[in-house]
Amino acid sequence: MKGFKIILTILFLMGCILPGVAQKPSRELRYYPEGEDIVCVNGENRYTRALYGTHTPFRLETSDRPVFACWDKQKNYHFQFIVRVGNTTKKLDVTDYCEARYRGGRRTYLLQDASWGSQATLQIVALASQFEDGAVWQFTAKNFEEPLQITLITSPVRKTKMERNGDLGKEPRSSFEASDVALDSVSCTVFSKSSTSRRRNRRLLYRTQRDAEQTAYFFYHHEGCKIEVALTDKAKAQMIREEKALDQLTSIISFQTPDAFINTLAPNLVAAADGLWDGETWQHGCIGWRTPLAGWRGGYVADVLGWNDRAVSHFDAYANSQVTDIPAVEKHPTQDTASHLARAVERWGTPMYSNGYICRVPNNNHKMHHYDMNLNYIDELLTHFEYDADTVYMRKMWPVLQRHLAWEKLNFDPDGDHLYDAYCCIWASDALYYNSGAVTHSSAYNYRGNALAARIAQILGEDAVPYQREAEAIHRAMCERLYDASENHWVEFQDFMGKKRLHKSAALWSIYTPIDCGVDYKDYENTKYVDTQIPHIPIAYIIPEKYRGKIFIDWTPHTLSTTNWMPYDWSTNNVAHEEVANMALAYFQAGRRQEGFELLKSDLLDEMYLGQSPGNFGQISYYDEAVSEAYRDFGDNIGITARAVVNGLFGVQPNALAGTCTIQPGWPEEWDSLSFKSPYLSYKFRREGDKEVFEIHQHFKQPLKMQIQGKVHGVGYCVEGNRDSVQIIEISDEEKHRFAHIQSPATSAVIASSINYGTVPPAVSHRPFRMIDLSTLYNSNIDDIFKNKYLSPRSPYTTLEIPVQGIGQWCIPHRTAAIEDEGFRSSLVSDAAALKDSKTIGLGVFQAKLDDQTVDFMSAKEGKNIIYTSLWDNYPDSVEIPLTGKASCAWLLLAGSTNNMQSRIDNGEIVVTYKDGTTDILPLRNPDNWCPIEQDYFIDDYAFKVETPRPYRVHLGSGLVSRHLTDALQLHQSPQFNGANPYIPDGAAEILSMPLKSDKKLKSITIKTLSNDVVIGLISLTLQ
Secondary structure, X not given: OHHHHHHHHHHHHHOOOOOOOOOOOOEEOOOXXXXXXXXXXXXXXXXXXXXXXXOOOOEEEEOOOOEEEEEOOOOOEEEEEEEEEOOEEEEHHHOOEEEEEEEOOEEEEEEEOHHHOOOOEEEEEEEEOOOOOEEEEEEEEEOOOOOEEEEEEEEEEOOOOOXXXXXXXXXXXXXXXXXXOOOEEEEEEEOOOOOOOEEEOOEEEOOOOOOOOOEEEEEEEOOOOEEEEEXXXXXXXXXXXXXXXXXXXXOOOEEEOOOHXXXXXXXXXXXXXXXXXXXXXXEOEOOOOOOEXXXXXXXXXXXXXXXXXXXXXXXXHHHOOEOOOOOOOOOOOOEOHHHOOOOEOXXXXXXXXXXXXXOOOOOOOOOOOOOOOHHHHHHHHHHHHHHOOOHHHHHHHHHHHHHHHHHHHHHHOOOOOXXXXXXXXXXXXXXXXXXXXXXXXHHHHHHHHHHHHHHHHHXXXXXXXHHHHHXXXXXXXXHHHOEEOOOOEEOOEEOOOOXXXXXXXXXXXXXXXXXXXXXXXXXXXXXXXXXXXXXXXXXXXXXXXXXXXXXXXXXXOEEEOOOOOOOOOOOOOOOEHHHHHHHHHHHHHOOOHHHHHHHHHHHHHHHHHOOOOOOOOOOEOOOOOOOOOEOOOEHHHHHHHHHHHHHHHOOEEEEOOOOEEEEOOOOOOOOOEEEEEOOOEEEEEEEEOOXXXXXXXXXXXXXXXXXXXXXXXXEEEEEEOOOOOEXXXXXXXXXXXXXXXXXXXXXXXXXXXXXXXXXXXXXXXXXXXXXXXXXXXXXXXXXXOOOOOOOOOOOOOOOOOOOOOOOOEOOEOOOOOOEOOHHHHHOOXXXXXXXXXXXXXXXXXXXXXXXXXXXXXXXXXXXXXXXXXXXXXXXXXXXEEEOOOOOOEEEEEEEEOOOHHHOOEEEEEEEEEEOOOOEEEEEEEEOOOOXXXXXXXXXXXXXXXXOOOOOEEEEOOOOOEEOOHHHHOOHHHOOOOEOOEOEOOEOEEEEEEEEOOOOOOEEEEEEEXXXXXXXXXXXXXXXX
């Protein structure tokens, strides 16, 4: 530690301060849309666009130039094509010109090279086989003056074991390059003059007598690693069979619009969704998360795309995974001591692991895991019934729904207040814990579950009353307790423990989930909260000269972070494509067409055109500070983007349980025409003057009553059609306005803060400092903070909560931080004059050198040296310190804990009481002026923005004082440095200044904790 202190001193004296965080650089557009194709010219990305074929882990990795690899976890190979023309040999990934296209599981290339002649072109089609694990390549040569010899060299890839199945952002693309050892090579020659054919060793040279035949086919059979090459009609027929199968698959849904970015979506969406299927269930992701999953949002895709058989297969497989023979014999709480009480113990017979619980693995109801996948699975099942209200299937699944709702009630509304806790039940689940609180998103899911269960019960002749009553009670409780009427939006949650406060800084999921679940309470106003309170991140782009005139970006693209919470912890403040797409859907649902359209298109631009993988439905955006661009064709994003496009942009909203299907236009008002086709509904839209015309063809199993619905400034209108299979509905602008009187609903208030958070010191004053001796009130050592066990009070119910050590979260229950204040103690000086009024032995003075003044603080060299307060029973929730005299400012040296679940809320407060009974209050608010002892906040201008100047921090390991400890300690250079979590070795305190009324006599100062889970501590107090 002493050596570390010396190094810090040297760095400080040298002024080694690193620059602040810069905005991520602009990216050059790699791709542009053309028809249904996503195109690039002379691209550079390698092994970034995967092609899927057979619902197995096998995939063909393609590149912006024709170089390939395949992957299935066991046998991974590299494919290099080489062309010889005359005496010139050229690898096909380095030709002078390469136009690459991606469309719905197909990669095509157009190549030219000076060495081939000015008119010669080589066209390539690459596919993953639809009939076996393997690949097919078609080569078509035109205008070559000499024979063209094509050689395919197969090699093992450079790296056999890869992170996350070799996915983007987790495994370097170079891992797919060829190893040094070639396994095989196969060649054929295509040309227009007759010649002979011959075979030599493993190199095959095919020559043809037919001048018209200029197409060659290469077939890779993964089983046995076998390569075939042919120029025959049989090979051509095989290629036609492959392309026909792919076209039939990807054409199940199609649409034509005036927008080039939208027109590429249909085949690419279907191809990605097909890659998500394993033959029985939906996967978590096509590549990096390829494992079956009951929950999250991938399961929506089946009904949206019209795959009824796949929907039923998935729902059946996980219905078989619902526990039916294990009653809850234990009572709440059943927390896991091995996980430091952060989560439920995995033991059968507890409320969590009992009848109704849906297990992780399909067709296995005795294999537990730690998520509540029930909520999403059931919501997707209910969505299925909205597409197909098959009473036979509904009756089969009715017990599944009953058991689920009873299980949710038992576990997450045990106090019966009709508001539900959330137990890792959505994609953003890691580090998300509510400590038995009343949570908006989970309550909304349970509202919809009960409301639709009531409707299904009516159809089946079951008792609907209990479900209808619960739905009504949830709705009433949500509106009364979870809606912030002063700012017009849903809150994140209300505390169950402690002071039962509202956490008003809502995440995206707390806005879009109630809208999607039909809570139908001020949807328009809720979306305005996102406009003003959720960070908007500009998507910066450069259009290269080669694409000028081929791509037009006529809007201001931006993306969203999921929250503004700090400090960062995975899944609680990210830029995730699936979250952005879900919010776009919510804009559409709330009638904000332009906002939904621009956000959806911005997200597509970010992931599919600026990103490394054309047509990618990725998980994490380039703009995510902690992860950046990562994962391809992620199940959550595929499912919710399908909904954002079909249910949102094209507005197709079946409700077979009510016998209706709504079309709610989400496209821009200026569009004059479009067409949409799916297996269950097709329509054409056109505008004729001031009239909109919908020509509709429906194909539902049970005909639904069609209706056109819309919203004008959040106020709805509806024009009804009928149940005919073919019908035309017309609506005029005058009719729309007659149905909906245009008005502007209230918007979320943006309240400018005028609070002094104590991070800006007062002007330098000549008033003397008066250090207050706190030694008789000290109740702990600073470094005890994460050594303690915080055991009470804790929720009496099973929940997710902070671990016993007061740091960490349910995914990382053993996380801790070594807080060591030896350096700070050793920096205390013995100043007899300054300490003359203190009767305590062993105190010293810490001289805090701020920018323009030095402030003295008194502290203990040995023993207890802090007054900790907390809502935990370990410490008092507040401590009052008597004061005398007058002062203009109180200087406070503080230290304590906070976390992402206590962000954007006052964690504690300092209350100064005057003799006349009046008070001044300094709130301690994360992140404005209350910092976690173990780390520095990562700050940027977007997702991690803080309006207030940073407080001075005091490094406990050395006594160094700085507003920017990350830079001052050069934490960037640490091997353990995580950009979004600058952990501080030994920890850090902070200095705040509190203006006082200098004309009033002081009575006391009180340090008080307001938030659950945290500890607020006062080390030293100096009056001036």
